[in-house]
Amino acid sequence: MEQKVDNGKLVAYSKVEMNEQIMPNDTNPMGNLMGGYLMRWMDIACAICAARHSGNQVVTASVDHIAFHEPINLGDVITLNAKITRAFNTSMEIYVEVSAAEITGANPRQSNQAYFTFVALDAKTKRPTPVPPVIPITSEEKKQYEDALRRRELRLLLAGKLKAKNAAELKSLFDSFD
Numbered sequence: 001m002e003q004k005v006d007n008g009k010l011v012a013y014s015k016v017e018m019n020e021q022i023m024p025n026d027t028n029p030m031g032n033l034m035g036g037y038l039m040r041w042m043d044i045a046c047a048i049c050a051a052r053h054s055g056n057q058v059v060t061a062s063v064d065h066i067a068f069h070e071p072i073n074l075g076d077v078i079t080l081n082a083k084i085t086r087a088f089n090t091s092m093e094i095y096v097e098v099s100a101a102e103i104t105g106a107n108p109r110q111s112n113q114a115y116f117t118f119v120a121l122d123a124k125t126k127r128p129t130p131v132p133p134v135i136p137i138t139s140e141e142k143k144q145y146e147d148a149l150r151r152r153e154l155r156l157l158l159a160g161k162l163k164a165k166n167a168a169e170l171k172s173l174f175d176s177f178d
Contacts, residue, residue, distance in 0.1 A: 007132060007133065008132050008133035008134060008135040009053055009132050009133075009134065009135065010134075010135050010137060011083050011084055011085075011134060011135070011136060011137065011138075011141045012137075013052065013053065014049045014050070014052035014053040014083070014084050015049065015081070015082070015083045016045045016046075016048045016049045016052070016080070016081070016082040016083075017079060017080070017081050017082075018041065018044070018045045018048075018079070018080045018082075019077055019078065019079050019080075020041055020077070020078050020080075021075070021076070021077050021078075021103065022072055022073065022074055022075060022076045022077070022078065023074075024074060026074075027074050031073060031074045032071040032072060032073060032074075033071075033072035033073075033074075033076070033078075035066075035068060038068075038072070038078070038098065038112065039063075039066060041078070041080055042066070042080060042082075042096050042098065042112070042114060042116070043060055043063075043116065045080040045081075045082040045096055046060075046082045046094040046096050046116040046118065047060065047118060048082070049082040049083060049084055049094050050084065050092045050094050050116075050118035050120070051120075053084045053087065053092060053131065053132070053134070054087075054092065054118075054120035054129075054131040054132070055120075055132075056120040056121055056122065056123065056129055056131075057120070057121050057123065058092075058118040058119060058120050058121065059118065059119055059121060060116060060117070060118055061091060061117040061118060061119045062116070062117040062155055062159070063114060063115075063116050063117075064114050064115040064116070064151070064155070065114065066112060066114045067112065068111070068112060069110065069111055069112065070100065070109050070110070070111040071111075072100045072111055073100075075102070075103060076100045076101065076102060076103070077100070077101055077102075077103050078098055078099065078100045078111070079098070079099050079100075079101075080096055080097070080098050081096065081097050081098075081099075082094055082095070082096040083095055084134050085115070085134070085141075085144040085145055085147075085148045086134050086144070086145050086148035086149075086152075087131045087132060087133050087134045088131075088152065089128075089130060089131075090119050090120055090128035090129060090130055090131060091117055091118065091119050091120075091128075091131070092117070092118050092119075092120070092131055092134075093115055093116070093117055093148045093151065093152065094115065094116045094117075094118060095113070095114075095115055095144060096113065096114055096115075096116065097110065097112070097113045098110070098111050098112040098113065099111060115151060117152075117155065153167045154167075
């Protein structure tokens with residue numbers, strides 16, 4: 001399948017699947033995966049995805065809410081699936097979903113998900129550099145692509161980089177309640 005289309009890239013071009021088995025040094029005293037280790041692996045999977053899409057080194061700019069829904073036990077195998085949802089000028093939003101199961105595949109469950117934002121850096125200047133657009137194909141990809149504008153505005157509002165009066169996407173969401 002052709003991966004580059006009209007100066008953009010398909011979501012499939014940069015998808016990442018990563019697996020890790022939970023070992024004793026990854027756990028807390030209760031035998032569950034420590035949250036910091038999971039966040040590190042999520043960041044790595046998302047960074048690989050963003051670097052593939054942009055063709056550059058990337059740095060983490062933000063991480064949305066991470067909730068720990070299900071404990072991940074010693075010996076479990078986790079699968080992290082990361083995919084790009086949208087590219088802006090120099091930044092990219094990456095969605096990561098984490099599932100866990102026993103090593104035999106028994107007791108499969110979704111455990112975590114989050115959105116990460118990365119900025120692409122020019123190799124020489126180490127300054128932000130433009131990234132190619134994302135071309136969503138499936139209905140799920142298109143929905144995540146459209147919803148990314150609202151998530152981005154919310155992140156910018158919370159970071160104090162956008163004034164509420166300028167949050168057009170969020171305003172339109174609240175106007176629909178009238």
